[in-house]
Amino acid sequence: MDELMRTMAAAASGMRAQSARIRMSAENIANADTPGYQRKVVTFEEMYDRTNETRAVSTGEVKLDSSPVERQFQPNHPLADADGYLEGSNVNLMIEVADSREANRTYQANLRMFEQARDMNSALIDLLRK
């Protein structure tokens, strides 16, 4: 496998990792009002891809944010516990939006690298034409 193909594999691994991150952000935002929900965090790791011979990025274990969930005193609420507290989630919308923006930016950078490698490859192939 030549370098440009390996380049495209590396860029694809980056795009895959970033889209996993955006998916986690979307799940967190969807569950922002679920009682007792802990926000999920995706971790990135460096991995040597043996088939493509490239230092690809992979998503590691999905971890739960262990910060305390929001508790509000609402004794009238049907979901309130024995002490009259209603449990929320520990999702901070501001953090999720910022996180998905950053993922979006890095995804675009990876996509640009993919396109550039593809253009270089097709320019090479064009040499064969007269």
Add this chain to the structure above:
Amino acid sequence: MELNLSVLRLASQLATHSAARQQVITENIAHADTPGYRARDIAEFEDTLNETMPHFSARQTRPGHIAFGNPNPSFEPFEVTAFGAEGPNGNTVSLEDQMMRATHVQENHKLALGVYRKSLEILRTSIGR
């Protein structure tokens, strides 16, 4: 007419160098958010050229002969990044810096292919086709 094809070899080496450098830069961008990742790059083509020219390698006349020498310049990556690019999580990739490097690589690759194509055209003209 003296046939000097070293320009073709030089152009092909520049294209190889660009492809190798493109791979390193793409790996950096893929790892733009990996904690603790150190951005890498390989030396400019001009610098590797001075070190590795002239190439020498042992001739292999039989299959059992052991290859040694340096037929192709090797492009070893080393850690380098823009000033102040290190983040709190130890990652040293700056997307802007990497984009600049990638554009440079793309220009070099275009140049190499342009020179290659032009040289072939001149050859073709000289043999009257």
